[in-house]
Amino acid sequence: MKKMSISRRAYLRTFAGLSAAATAQFSGLLRGAWVASAADLNPLRLLLITQPHANTKYWAPRMRDGSLAEHNQTGWTLDFDPGVTDLKPMEKHKDSMVVVDGLDFYCTFKPGATGTLGHNSSVGATTGNDLRSTTDLNPKSASIDIALASYLQVEPKVFGFYAAMSSYDSAGNTYGVVGVPYGNFTAVAKAYPELFSTLSGGGGPDPKAAARLAAEKSVLNYLNAEAKTLRGRLASPEKAKLDQHLYTLSLMEQQLAPSMVGVSCSKPTAPPGPDDDRNVAEIDRYGFVNRFIATLFACNMTRVATFHMNSQSMDWLTLNGSPLSAEETGDVHNNIAHMMKDSDDASIRKVSLVHNFYAAQVSALCDLLKSIDDGNGRSAYDNTIILWTNELGDPVQHLPYNVPFVLAGGGGTYEKGRYLKYGGARDPHAENNSNAHNALLVSVLNQFGMNVSSFGDMALTGELKGIL
Amino acid sequence: MSAGGATTSGGVDDSQCRPPPSRVVRLSKLELQNSLADILGTTKGVALPDDAKFLNFSSNAEALVTPPFAKALQSSAEALAASFRDHLDPTRFGSDCTTNDASARMCAATFIKSYGQKAFRRPIAQKDVDGLLAVYDAGRETGVVGDVQDRFKAGIDYTLRAILQSPDFVYRVELGDPSAVTSGVTHLSPYELASSLSYMLTASPPDDALFAAAAADELASPDVLETQARRLMAAMPERFAAQQSRFVREWLAIDFTVPAWNKNTTIYPLYSPELKSALDQETSLYLADWVARGPTLTALFTRSDTFVNAVNAPLYGLTASAGDMTKVSLDPKQRSGILTMPAFLGTRAHIDSSAPILRGISIVRGVMCVTIPPPPPNVPPLPAITDTSFTTTRDRVEKHVAPATCAGCHDRINPLGYPFERYDGLGAYRSTENGYEVDASGAIIGTQSSDQPVADAVELSHALVNSAEVQVCFERQVFRSTFGREETAADACSLRAAAQAYRAKDLDLRELLVSLVKSQTFAQRSSN
Numbered sequence: 001m002k003k004m005s006i007s008r009r010a011y012l013r014t015f016a017g018l019s020a021a022a023t024a025q026f027s028g029l030l031r032g033a034w035v036a037s038a039a040d041l042n043p044l045r046l047l048l049i050t051q052p053h054a055n056t057k058y059w060a061p062r063m064r065d066g067s068l069a070e071h072n073q074t075g076w077t078l079d080f081d082p083g084v085t086d087l088k089p090m091e092k093h094k095d096s097m098v099v100v101d102g103l104d105f106y107c108t109f110k111p112g113a114t115g116t117l118g119h120n121s122s123v124g125a126t127t128g129n130d131l132r133s134t135t136d137l138n139p140k141s142a143s144i145d146i147a148l149a150s151y152l153q154v155e156p157k158v159f160g161f162y163a164a165m166s167s168y169d170s171a172g173n174t175y176g177v178v179g180v181p182y183g184n185f186t187a188v189a190k191a192y193p194e195l196f197s198t199l200s201g202g203g204g205p206d207p208k209a210a211a212r213l214a215a216e217k218s219v220l221n222y223l224n225a226e227a228k229t230l231r232g233r234l235a236s237p238e239k240a241k242l243d244q245h246l247y248t249l250s251l252m253e254q255q256l257a258p259s260m261v262g263v264s265c266s267k268p269t270a271p272p273g274p275d276d277d278r279n280v281a282e283i284d285r286y287g288f289v290n291r292f293i294a295t296l297f298a299c300n301m302t303r304v305a306t307f308h309m310n311s312q313s314m315d316w317l318t319l320n321g322s323p324l325s326a327e328e329t330g331d332v333h334n335n336i337a338h339m340m341k342d343s344d345d346a347s348i349r350k351v352s353l354v355h356n357f358y359a360a361q362v363s364a365l366c367d368l369l370k371s372i373d374d375g376n377g378r379s380a381y382d383n384t385i386i387l388w389t390n391e392l393g394d395p396v397q398h399l400p401y402n403v404p405f406v407l408a409g410g411g412g413t414y415e416k417g418r419y420l421k422y423g424g425a426r427d428p429h430a431e432n433n434s435n436a437h438n439a440l441l442v443s444v445l446n447q448f449g450m451n452v453s454s455f456g457d458m459a460l461t462g463e464l465k466g467i468l
Numbered sequence: 469m470s471a472g473g474a475t476t477s478g479g480v481d482d483s484q485c486r487p488p489p490s491r492v493v494r495l496s497k498l499e500l501q502n503s504l505a506d507i508l509g510t511t512k513g514v515a516l517p518d519d520a521k522f523l524n525f526s527s528n529a530e531a532l533v534t535p536p537f538a539k540a541l542q543s544s545a546e547a548l549a550a551s552f553r554d555h556l557d558p559t560r561f562g563s564d565c566t567t568n569d570a571s572a573r574m575c576a577a578t579f580i581k582s583y584g585q586k587a588f589r590r591p592i593a594q595k596d597v598d599g600l601l602a603v604y605d606a607g608r609e610t611g612v613v614g615d616v617q618d619r620f621k622a623g624i625d626y627t628l629r630a631i632l633q634s635p636d637f638v639y640r641v642e643l644g645d646p647s648a649v650t651s652g653v654t655h656l657s658p659y660e661l662a663s664s665l666s667y668m669l670t671a672s673p674p675d676d677a678l679f680a681a682a683a684a685d686e687l688a689s690p691d692v693l694e695t696q697a698r699r700l701m702a703a704m705p706e707r708f709a710a711q712q713s714r715f716v717r718e719w720l721a722i723d724f725t726v727p728a729w730n731k732n733t734t735i736y737p738l739y740s741p742e743l744k745s746a747l748d749q750e751t752s753l754y755l756a757d758w759v760a761r762g763p764t765l766t767a768l769f770t771r772s773d774t775f776v777n778a779v780n781a782p783l784y785g786l787t788a789s790a791g792d793m794t795k796v797s798l799d800p801k802q803r804s805g806i807l808t809m810p811a812f813l814g815t816r817a818h819i820d821s822s823a824p825i826l827r828g829i830s831i832v833r834g835v836m837c838v839t840i841p842p843p844p845p846n847v848p849p850l851p852a853i854t855d856t857s858f859t860t861t862r863d864r865v866e867k868h869v870a871p872a873t874c875a876g877c878h879d880r881i882n883p884l885g886y887p888f889e890r891y892d893g894l895g896a897y898r899s900t901e902n903g904y905e906v907d908a909s910g911a912i913i914g915t916q917s918s919d920q921p922v923a924d925a926v927e928l929s930h931a932l933v934n935s936a937e938v939q940v941c942f943e944r945q946v947f948r949s950t951f952g953r954e955e956t957a958a959d960a961c962s963l964r965a966a967a968q969a970y971r972a973k974d975l976d977l978r979e980l981l982v983s984l985v986k987s988q989t990f991a992q993r994s995s996n
Contacts, residue, residue: 211610234492
């Protein structure tokens with residue numbers, strides 16, 4: 001990465017008026033290392049995915065011999081059992097995943113917290129914070145997607161068509177800066193024109209994309225040439241200003257390629273109307289959302305997208321070739337998740353089946369992102385951090401302990417392909433909890449250069465130990 | 469003005485005086501907005517980030533083209549170009565712009581010469597045309613195949629984007645002619661002088677008359693520069709007033725966006741967002757009127773009139789009609805200039821109380837240019853206003869800073885803050901606080917010639933105007949705002965001449981600026 005020489009005084013002059021966050025974003029300047037200063041045009045994206053019903057004993061990865069993977073272990077598999085398991089569809093993406101086991105929503109059950117040990121604690125999943133009060137079930141602060149989007153100054157795109165993570169929260173666990181539910185796209189047919197009306201093409205390549213790309217490049221070429229000419233007229237101290245200018249232009253050029261990707265950045269297939277999705281089968285909505293998110297990333301229309309997956313009814317489910325009962329598929333929450341019994345493997349497999357469906361959707365979205373050329377030999381998947389979490393940690397009792405988390409995508413500097421296992425006492429009366437999931441949220445945010453020490457509950461500080 | 473011999477005059481060592489180095493200066497947000505408005509007649513769709521300030525001033529010569537700035541400028545340029553394209557009449561650039569691509573390209577060259585000159589503030593060279601025609605050619609291909617007019621408009625769209633993001637537009641250059649260096653000194657080119665002059669006085673590009681004077685090479689003489697400066701002030705009164713208003717607001721750190729302006733309505737029932745907005749408007753009218761009537765330092769610190777309507781009049785114990793603000797005279801025993809206006813007082817306050825320390829620091833640092841170190845670590849916060857063991861804010865502050873370790877700074881700061889205790893945190897006048905009589909006595913301390921006790925802020929404002937230290941500080945602040953940098957020993961001759969000029973004319977800011985325009989600091993550069 002190119003290094004620059006510029007005086008500390010010049011730095012302070014330039015950034016003295018910026019917010020602390022913005023200053024931190026450019027803190028690399030002070031060190032002469034320009035990596036951090038690229039943050040604003042860095043293509044790194046966040047894809048937040050949530051789903052309900054916690055996990056089963058078939059969720060965690062295992063070694064080839066069937067034994068459970070240990071903390072910080074690599075070489076495991078998600079395809080360890082001939083029967084249905086939770087994460088099996090993600091097997092092909094495992095080398096870029098970090099499976100994080102054993103974290104708690106401590107913010108919702110620590111001493112003084114107003115969250116309960118049931119559904120309501122799900123607000124902590126994405127916010128890292130407690131409920132406002134026992135009567136106000138909104139969280140005290142924003143969810144991670146909104147916080148990051150605010151930092152990156154991009155508009156987040158949030159999809160949540162169903163009852164959302166918490167059965168009692170139609171907001172889908174995305175919350176604005178004061179913990180107010182953030183509006184989701186609630187139907188694919190309605191979202192489509194709002195998102196893609198300005199895109200050309202109808203599923204095929206945009207015939208003018210190449211011309212636009214060439215024109216955009218010609219503008220940058222011109223700006224580069226003029227900046228270099230001006231730089232050549234300057235004495236050394238002033239050259240640093242144009243060096244910064246040229247570096248900024250180089251970042252813009254890097255960003256140009258993914259924003260003009262020909263085939264992928266085109267209008268996706270439109271769902272049938274009307275805009276209340278009455279003519280879109282529920283199972284098909286997942287495919288539409290996946291394609292929408294992939295297109296948003298391909299076209300660089302946002303860097304933060306969220307998909308709150310949840311279907312209360314899943315009438316397409318079959319287990320070992322046999323359909324489940326109408327009661328079960330008609331109310332997955334009550335008649336599958338709540339009916340799981342440790343002594344009844346079939347009941348566990350049914351919950352795994354539900355999770356397996358969600359994992360298949362995530363896997364398909366990963367495939368789509370891998371198909372998008374982000375330039376420089378990288379795909380959109382390579383430049384994305386996927387944070388995939390759950391409403392709670394126990395399908396039956398809905399406890400906020402041992403909540404499953406998965407990191408996927410090639411983005412981020414942490415080592416991939418690992419299984420991280422946390423655990424220990426989960427005493428609601430403990431003064432601190434080393435398993436608090438806030439640490440993971442902090443680690444994810446810091447991958448984007450936010451340099452925060454806490455997120456949500458300010459008392460829970462630090463990154464997730466062992467993540468880096 | 470020569471580089472000078474080894475004489476000393478007025479405490480200035482002339483031998484150190486020399487022109488500053490050549491430089492480029494990125495236009496500020498205000499300058500870009502004004503420039504875009506002048507070029508295109510609109511700023512619709514323009515959204516630029518706030519400037520990073522230096523020594524409080526947005527006219528910061530160290531401003532850089534950072535990624536956030538570049539992205540914002542790119543988006544603004546695209547919005548402006550799209551609008552321009554929608555309303556583009558090709559016949560403005562030739563009679564044959566839609567027959568075929570070749571004839572349309574000639575019209576594009578005409579467009580480039582016209583708009584390029586406006587944006588770059590200098591004549592357009594053939595290499596400029598060639599570079600931008602390359603952009604035009606690429607942009608043209610995004611138009612509808614076979615539709616010459618659409619292709620022409622598409623090409624112009626991208627060409628205009630390039631012009632509005634060009635370094636030639638974004639930077640103001642002060643390089644001089646490197647081939648005409650005499651004794652290590654060169655002079656700014658006529659077009660550099662024109663831009664420097666117009667942006668300095670009006671935050672805007674040169675008007676037609678100034679550009680014509682540059683084209684005729686008529687700006688080399690300091691006297692002509694003075695004539696042009698005075699003409700610009702008169703010809704562009706609103707832009708000149710806005711530029712000087714910006715200076716005053718930034719100098720005194722008047723800022724209605726700071727958290728201190730979210731006043732506690734229990735303590736200040738008069739407060740509302742509408743009142744804050746009205747006070748902001750009042751300040752703009754006050755400063756515009758100050759500039760129009762003769763922007764002297766004396767007037768700025770001693771006038772006792774302002775502008776009110778039904779929203780802000782109650783703050784002064786007045787009534788007024790709704791709608792437009794009208795000028796009113798205030799009690800000169802209660803109000804004396806900008807330092808006794810809510811704009812200053814409410815900014816340098818807390819949400820629930822006045823802030824004599826903050827107000828005192830503003831005077832010490834901003835008005836007197838005295839360096840005061842930041843407070844040491846682990847200073848406890850002021851006791852809460854709900855603590856009834858204190859009678860008044862002053863009582864609370866005096867006891868808070870009573871330890872001897874505080875005296876070194878606060879013995880100088882606080883006597884300049886206490887006089888403002890006749891104004892609460894909202895800027896309303898008060899003679900009592902919590903039922904106790906307000907003690908607004910204070911003093912100017914630690915100066916060479918201006919030390920004196922004052923009874924209140926009215927007396928203080930008058931004393932400050934007559935203080936030699938304050939007058940010198942004002943010169944330095946104007947210099948910093950004008951040139952976007954801190955003064956150095958090399959600037960001393962220019963500053964001395966400027967000081968003499970404005971002190972001879974009733975401390976008139978315009979005379980200070982005109983003198984700076986005629987200085988070597990403005991017109992000359994040391995060769996590098």
